[in-house]
Amino acid sequence: MSVSMYSLSAPVFTRMLENLLRWLEKAEAHAKAKGFDVDVLLAARLAPDMFPLVRQVQVAADAAKFGVARLAGVEAPSFPDDEKTLGELRERVRRTIEFVRSVPAAKLVGSEDRDVAVPRRDGSTTLKGQVFLEHFSLPNFFFHATTTYALLRHNGVELGKMDYLGAIPQAGGRP
Amino acid sequence: MSVSMYSLSAPVFTRMLENLLRWLEKAEAHAKAKGFDVDVLLAARLAPDMFPLVRQVQVAADAAKFGVARLAGVEAPSFPDDEKTLGELRERVRRTIEFVRSVPAAKLVGSEDRDVAVPRRDGSTTLKGQVFLEHFSLPNFFFHATTTYALLRHNGVELGKMDYLGAIPQAGGRP
Numbered sequence: 061m062s063v064s065m066y067s068l069s070a071p072v073f074t075r076m077l078e079n080l081l082r083w084l085e086k087a088e089a090h091a092k093a094k095g096f097d098v099d100v101l102l103a104a105r106l107a108p109d110m111f112p113l114v115r116q117v118q119v120a121a122d123a124a125k126f127g128v129a130r131l132a133g134v135e136a137p138s139f140p141d142d143e144k145t146l147g148e149l150r151e152r153v154r155r156t157i158e159f160v161r162s163v164p165a166a167k168l169v170g171s172e173d174r175d176v177a178v179p180r181r182d183g184s185t186t187l188k189g190q191v192f193l194e195h196f197s198l199p200n201f202f203f204h205a206t207t208t209y210a211l212l213r214h215n216g217v218e219l220g221k222m223d224y225l226g227a228i229p230q231a232g233g234r235p
Numbered sequence: 236m237s238v239s240m241y242s243l244s245a246p247v248f249t250r251m252l253e254n255l256l257r258w259l260e261k262a263e264a265h266a267k268a269k270g271f272d273v274d275v276l277l278a279a280r281l282a283p284d285m286f287p288l289v290r291q292v293q294v295a296a297d298a299a300k301f302g303v304a305r306l307a308g309v310e311a312p313s314f315p316d317d318e319k320t321l322g323e324l325r326e327r328v329r330r331t332i333e334f335v336r337s338v339p340a341a342k343l344v345g346s347e348d349r350d351v352a353v354p355r356r357d358g359s360t361t362l363k364g365q366v367f368l369e370h371f372s373l374p375n376f377f378f379h380a381t382t383t384y385a386l387l388r389h390n391g392v393e394l395g396k397m398d399y400l401g402a403i404p405q406a407g408g409r410p
Contacts, residue, residue: 063238063347063365072369106281107388172238182397190238194247195403202377203399209378210385213282221356224378228353228362228370 065131065172066165069193073124074157076205079226080120083212083219084150090217099145104211111204113211117149120204121156127197128160130176131189132167240306240347241340244368248299249332251380254401255295258387258394259325265392274320279386288386292324295379296331302372303335305351306364307342 091098102114111119118141129136137159143149172190187196209224266273277289286294293316304311312334318324347365362371384399 063240063243065238067365068238068243068369072373075370076374106385107391110388178403180397180400180403181395185403187403190242191403194243195250196400198247198373199251199377199400202374203381203384203396206378206381207385210281210382213285214389216282221378225355225371225374228355228360228366 064165064168065189065193066168069131069168069197070128070160070163070165072198073127073201074160075226076201077121077124077153077157077160079224080117080205080208081150081153082226083209083217083223084117084146084153086219086223087212087215087217088146094216101212101215102143102146102149104215106207106211106214110207113208114143114149116204116208116211117153118143120201120208121153123197123201123204124160125156127193127201128163128168130197131171131174131193132163133171133174134163134167239340239343240364240368241343244306244343244372245303245335245338245340247373248302248376249335250401251376252296252299252328252332252335254399255292255380255383256325256328257401258384258392258398259292259321259328261394261398262387262390262392263321269391276387276390277318277321277324279390281382281386281389285382288383289318289324291379291383291386292328293318295376295383296328298372298376298379299335300331302368302376303338303343306346306349306368307338308346308349309338309342 087101088098091101102112104113105111121139125136137155139152139155143152172188174189175186176189176192178185178187178192178196206224209219213219262276263273266276277287279288280286296314300311312330314327314330318327347363349364350361351364351367353360353362353367353371381399384394388394
């Protein structure tokens with residue numbers, strides 16, 4: 061086993077997005093048990109000037125999609141950000157996982173030293189692939205995944221830390 | 236530059252903990268401006284069965300401390316989890332950063348293949364260092380850092396995404 065830009069990105073993203081899919085499934089079960097329309101959760105916010113849940117999920121998925129695409133130097137598929145239901149959001153996440161899995165590990169070889177353009181709210185900047193992944197892409201991805209989890213917990217969905225972390229892959233296993 | 240267990244852990248942790256210190260400073264300024272006792276924030280929760288802010292910060296700090304200590308095979312300093320004020324919490328985070336910075340990068344060489352014991356709520360398990368870092372330690376660390384941020388935002392502290400991400404280090408720079 062060796063530490064590589066691939067092991068540090070694609071499988072980390074897809075495992076957490078698979079976990080996120082299960083949180084959304086639990087949200088659906090919770091809404092059904094309580095008798096409310098699960099899609100009201102898409103507008104849930106922790107603060108009025110934070111993104112609502114629908115956007116947190118879209119951005120988490122995009123962080124994974126663009127993270128891997130930028131490092132691999134491949135085009136990422138475009139998704140229109142028009143999800144109106146939890147079911148559509150789940151489909152968005154599934155399609156993102158599918159894309160991330162489709163990128164060959166070999167494409168990321170050497171990406172630690174590649175220049176990557178990073179759009180930031182305070183202006184675009186260029187980073188080396190490794191700095192991009194360790195200090196922008198991963199923290200940003202986990203921010204939106206965790207905020208999605210926090211929004212669901214805040215709204216009563218019964219999730220626990222093990223739902224967040226998911227089953228830990230064994231050594232050598234493909235997560 | 237090369238991807239290493241060190242670059243993937245210690246500087247990632249310390250950068251985010253430095254950012255977290257600034258969120259806590261902004262919380263103090265916010266409390267002062269609004270005229271409330273900042274230490275009431277330590278008990279803030281997003282759900283009644285989630286950890287309060289004080290514990291989120293302690294666990295984020297411990298995730299960094301134990302993450303690096305386990306990979307390096309060194310003893311981590313023990314902190315008693317008895318913080319009662321935001322000032323004490325900031326000191327806890329500062330001492331954690333100090334410890335993480337004190338661990339030589341050389342100690343983590345080869346840690347990707349080392350066995351690491353991981354305490355989990357569903358029972359302790361042993362993972363290879365790389366799996367531990369990529370699929371447990373980093374996701375767990377970012378979970379508690381992000382939840383700290385979310386709790387502050389939910390309580391009106393004016394933070395933005397750039398406060399979360401912090402200044403991105405330039406290539407070769409020591410973050």
